[in-house]
Amino acid sequence: MAPPGAGLDFRSDTRTVPDARMRAAMAGAAVGDDVYGDDPTVTRLERTVAELLGTEDALLTPTGTMANLLAPVAAFGPPGAPGPRLIVGAGAHMAFLESDGLRRFGGAEPLTVPQLDDGRPEPGALAALLAAGAGRPTVVCLENTSMMRCGNALDAGATRAVAALAHRYGAHLHLDGARLANAAVALGVRPAELAEPADSVAFSVSKGLGAPVGGLLCGTGEFIARARELRTWLGGSLHQAGVLAAPALVALGRLPDLAADHRTAAALAAGLAAVPGVELIRPPRPTNMVMARVPGLAAGECAARLAGHGVRVLPLPNGHVRFAVHRAHDIIGVRAAVRAFAAVAATAQPATDGELPGRGASLTSMEEA
Numbered sequence: 001m002a003p004p005g006a007g008l009d010f011r012s013d014t015r016t017v018p019d020a021r022m023r024a025a026m027a028g029a030a031v032g033d034d035v036y037g038d039d040p041t042v043t044r045l046e047r048t049v050a051e052l053l054g055t056e057d058a059l060l061t062p063t064g065t066m067a068n069l070l071a072p073v074a075a076f077g078p079p080g081a082p083g084p085r086l087i088v089g090a091g092a093h094m095a096f097l098e099s100d101g102l103r104r105f106g107g108a109e110p111l112t113v114p115q116l117d118d119g120r121p122e123p124g125a126l127a128a129l130l131a132a133g134a135g136r137p138t139v140v141c142l143e144n145t146s147m148m149r150c151g152n153a154l155d156a157g158a159t160r161a162v163a164a165l166a167h168r169y170g171a172h173l174h175l176d177g178a179r180l181a182n183a184a185v186a187l188g189v190r191p192a193e194l195a196e197p198a199d200s201v202a203f204s205v206s207k208g209l210g211a212p213v214g215g216l217l218c219g220t221g222e223f224i225a226r227a228r229e230l231r232t233w234l235g236g237s238l239h240q241a242g243v244l245a246a247p248a249l250v251a252l253g254r255l256p257d258l259a260a261d262h263r264t265a266a267a268l269a270a271g272l273a274a275v276p277g278v279e280l281i282r283p284p285r286p287t288n289m290v291m292a293r294v295p296g297l298a299a300g301e302c303a304a305r306l307a308g309h310g311v312r313v314l315p316l317p318n319g320h321v322r323f324a325v326h327r328a329h330d331i332i333g334v335r336a337a338v339r340a341f342a343a344v345a346a347t348a349q350p351a352t353d354g355e356l357p358g359r360g361a362s363l364t365s366m367e368e369a
């Protein structure tokens with residue numbers, strides 16, 4: 001049940017809409033009152049995600065943002081204690097879209113570190129920040145997949161390396177796994193394997209998985225019990241939330257379908273790479289994102305011109321536009337998007353004679369706001 005034009009709306013993988021099966025699941029959901037702990041569908045969702053990620057417990061939150069906000073506060077209770085330092089990659093969602101909330105409502109002190117091409121915090125910079133704050137409560141945040149690294153999937157070894165460094169300084173490792181399912185599918189591993197090195201994980205069912213609403217914070221039983229209390233303080237405790245948990249359970253059943261999104265994104269990347277004058281970012285372990293630019297054309301202008309051809313994309317501070325591929329996209333939409341991009345590139349500026357269509361734009365050259 002895609003809305004009109006959804007096949008050419010690549011702005012975000014949140015832009016899926018619940019289909020007939022999800023709506024039927026919502027209509028038929030068994031509900032209780034989750035504030036009293038007796039909504040059976042919420043409980044089933046929390047158990048299912050805890051098992052998927054190999055954690056003791058999980059907590060449903062209205063958004064991934066709330067799961068990320070609860071994590072540092074729950075990690076370093078008791079409530080009322082000074083908030084922790086929060087070390088996060090400069091291009092991460094928690095840095096550039098959530099840091100004000102983390103500071104104001106979580107009492108945290110966000111500190112940014114440069115990121116490697118794969119999305120990990122640069123180890124030297126991370127170690128220096130950890131050493132400078134030794135003895136103070138600290139949370140290290142890692143994003144998988146890494147949004148500003150074009151959806152790169154981090155394997156368990158990379159995550160373990162960050163965990164080892166964080167733990168050496170007594171820090172808590174929080175994994176922002178809004179797209180951890182994409183990473184697991186792309187790498188062909190269980191999500192639990194990617195979650196294992198972290199002390200807490202935020203998971204999202206409303207990105208590529210396609211549920212209308214929902215994040216889940218995952219961790220030890222004790223950690224989740226604290227987060228559950230804090231969620232009430234934030235006004236995030238929902239009553240008959242089974243109607244939201246039911247489509248999330250449908251979404252989780254479709255987890256392997258993400259492989260199709262990754263194939264669609266690969267086809268889009270291949271199509272764009274063949275367009276003269278287009279530069280492309282593809283990360284080492286790609287998932288569902290493609291970033292592209294036409295040199296000399298600002299990202300906002302590029303997005304506006306593509307919109308004129310019926311193709312919606314997200315302009316980014318790194319000068320590229322982002323395509324986030326999801327279940328409403330198929331090869332027909334990809335071909336239309338490539339044609340639109342070719343038309344925009346052709347009118348932007350004549351390609352310099354002999355210049356190859358850009359393929360290997362350096363990730364390190366990405367400018368991050």
Ligand SMILES: *Cc1c(COP(=O)(O)O)cnc(C)c1O
Nearest residue numbers: 063064065066093147176178215
């Ligand atoms: C979307 C996203 C979030 C926030 O999830 P919401 O449910 O939209 O609040 C957090 N982190 C990353 C990496 C995301 O992509």
